[in-house]
Amino acid sequence: MNLILLGAPGAGKGTQAEIICAKLNIPSISTGNILRAAVKEGTEMGLKAKSFMDAGALVPDEVIIGILKERLAQDDCANGFILDGVPRTIAQAEAIETMGIRIDKVLELSVADDVIVERMSGRRVCEKCGASYHIINKKSKVEGVCDLCGGKTVIRKDDQPATVLDRLKAYHEQTEPLVAFYRERGKLAVIPFCPSIEETTAEVMKALEA
16 A cells, blocks of 8 residues: 655654554655665765755755655565655655556644644653653653653754744645645545544554545
8 A cells, every 4th residue: 555644743644654564564755764865875866866965955856756766666665655754745746646656545644733833842852862752742750851861851943832833834835735636636534633642543544444
């Protein structure tokens, strides 16, 4: 099954992608990871991407989709895959169609902006080892101290309320139009907001079986 996960930053896409991977035994592919891997491996598209990144420019759609196509040709994608963070725009979605990449279902994790701001501003990350916590859902044993290495836990710049609002604005402007794009194609399943990860997973699996 070839899937796309849509949803605002902090909607829980990464968490659900990991769970779906384990249940369906298919890889989760995120833009950031495939970009870094392609650059590291020095593939043709990776070298193109590196030239833009070194210049501090955004990597253009055709290069991102080219890297995606390279990744999807690998053996572990034979039975399906989950795309997390790509496509980000209508242009990318159209490029995926043009390249003949078949998408079976698009899952939109629907979470209200105020819930996302609250959720992300509660995130804490260890400065030393990178372990992640949450002041409500996943507290460290001692406030401000990492359970694993004793390092200090801090709010990442990305999780500060002002940054979160900027990221949400970009999502609504650039990525949210994909909801209508895939609804028109009969591919969209909206996953309603659930209080727990387990309940969200149950909704996801229900949508996949439909």
